[in-house]
Amino acid sequence: MPAGFEGDDQTVTAPTAPTHVTTRDQANEPRVLLAAATTVVLWASSFIVIRYAGPHYDAGSMALLRMLVGAVVLGLIAARSGIRWPQRRSVPLVIAWGVGWFCLYLLALNVAEQTVDAGTAAMIVNLAPLMVVVFAGLFLGEGFPRGLLIGAPVSFVGVVLIGLESSGGHLAITGLLLALAAAVLYAGATLLQKHLMRSVDSTTLTWLGATAGAVALLPWSGRLAHDLATAPLGATLAIAYMGVLPTAFAFTTWAYVLMRTSAGRTSATTYVVPAVAIVLSWLLLGEAPTPVMLLGGALCLLGVAITRMMRR
Numbered sequence: 001m002p003a004g005f006e007g008d009d010q011t012v013t014a015p016t017a018p019t020h021v022t023t024r025d026q027a028n029e030p031r032v033l034l035a036a037a038t039t040v041v042l043w044a045s046s047f048i049v050i051r052y053a054g055p056h057y058d059a060g061s062m063a064l065l066r067m068l069v070g071a072v073v074l075g076l077i078a079a080r081s082g083i084r085w086p087q088r089r090s091v092p093l094v095i096a097w098g099v100g101w102f103c104l105y106l107l108a109l110n111v112a113e114q115t116v117d118a119g120t121a122a123m124i125v126n127l128a129p130l131m132v133v134v135f136a137g138l139f140l141g142e143g144f145p146r147g148l149l150i151g152a153p154v155s156f157v158g159v160v161l162i163g164l165e166s167s168g169g170h171l172a173i174t175g176l177l178l179a180l181a182a183a184v185l186y187a188g189a190t191l192l193q194k195h196l197m198r199s200v201d202s203t204t205l206t207w208l209g210a211t212a213g214a215v216a217l218l219p220w221s222g223r224l225a226h227d228l229a230t231a232p233l234g235a236t237l238a239i240a241y242m243g244v245l246p247t248a249f250a251f252t253t254w255a256y257v258l259m260r261t262s263a264g265r266t267s268a269t270t271y272v273v274p275a276v277a278i279v280l281s282w283l284l285l286g287e288a289p290t291p292v293m294l295l296g297g298a299l300c301l302l303g304v305a306i307t308r309m310m311r312r
Contacts, residue, residue, distance in 0.1 A: 033258050035253040036269045042250035044276035048284055049238045049246075050113050056231035057195060059110035060220030062239055065228075067102055067214040069243025070251075073209070077252060078207040085273035087201040088210070093196060094205060095212045101189035102213025102247075106183040115175030126159045126274065129267040131187035135195070136263040145264070147306050152264075155271035155303025161296030187267075193255070194263040202255040210247070275300040 053062060086094055109125065133152050196205055228236060258266045275297035278289045289297070 009150055024288070027255045029260070033256055035256045036266070037260050038253045039250045040270060040272045041276055042246045042253075042278055043270065044273045046242050046246035047113075047273075048279045049242050050110060053231075053235040053238045054110075054114060056235040057227045057239065058209045058220065058223045059107055059114060060061025060217065061224035061227045063103070063106040064214065064217040064224050065239045066106065066243045066247055067210060067217055069119050069240050070247030071210040071214045072101075073248035074210045074252070075249065076209040078203050081203050082099070083204050083207075084201040086196075087172065089090055090196065090200055093192065094200065094208050097189055097192045097196060097205075098209030099216045100185050101193070102210050103216040105182055105185040105189065107217075108178045108185060112178035112182060113177045115178065124176060125183045125186060126156060126271060127180070128183040128186035128190070128226030129264075129270060130156060131183065132190050133264040135187065135191055145262075147265075151303040151305070151306030152271070154306060155268065155300045157294040158301075158303065159271065159274050161299065163295040189216055190258070190263055190267050195256060202259055203252065206251050206255050207306070210251070245305065271300045271304050 050062070054248070059064070112124075130152055133149075154307070193205070278293055278297050280287055
């Protein structure tokens with residue numbers, strides 16, 4: 001857990017803490033906003049790294065290396081803040097959540113980005129926040145805040161503009177299905193994580209889930225050994241970066257935000273990711289955005305601002 005968050009985390013993660021109260025009271029606090037911004041920027045950077053390292057690493061070996069590094073760093077974070085083991089009845093759900101989020105989701109996203117461009121993949125994957133808004137309202141008792149009902153669709157329109165512009169209108173069926181699978185896994189993992197954090201410490205949960213994901217990816221060990229021997233050092237270091245920051249650090253800040261606001265609002269915040277990815281692509285890869293992409297990015301930011309400013 002990042003410095004300065006430990007005490008808050010221990011207080012809020014008590015099993016009796018009412019989720020709806022923390023959602024209303026803490027969503028726009030400076031620490032929560034900073035944690036959300038950190039998550040968004042780091043996750044956006046991972047799209048750039050996947051594109052950079054993709055030609056040198058198989059989708060499975062890339063996910064395995066990322067999660068091996070991530071699990072180790074998350075283990076250090078959990079040990080520092082104090083590991084609090086979940087109750088035995090929660091262990092199967094924790095493992096299922098970890099495999100779904102840190103194995104299946106990463107595989108689906110990595111393979112999708114090898115079939116379709118990053119913009120199209122981001123467009124389809126970002127169906128997930130809309131799914132979370134609907135199912136969190138139906139099954140987690142979060143209701144349907146007006147800000148989410150207005151802001152989430154506005155942001156999604158922005159993502160669609162970015163995706164269509166970057167794809168040039170050419171869509172591959174296999175890539176679309178994989179990206180859609182990633183969206184479903186993303187939504188399901190977010191809802192299950194929100195449920196589990198009612199009784200499981202968030203830092204311990206993230207570490208155990210990452211470890212379960214890494215173990216599930218071990219069948220790609222042979223391919224990873226091959227790719228490590230043949231890939232340039234820069235690609236390997238880039239994937240290690242994903243394990244440390246977009247995985248270990250960003251999933252920790254993601255859990256911090258999710259504990260203090262609703263699942264719907266937390267997931268809607270990630271609509272900023274495509275807009276940030278455009279800026280990073282421009283700065284790091286020299287890919288200047290088109291006017292349509294800039295419009296899409298502006299709509300992403302506007303929609304997220306609506307979800308955070310409008311009350312029930």
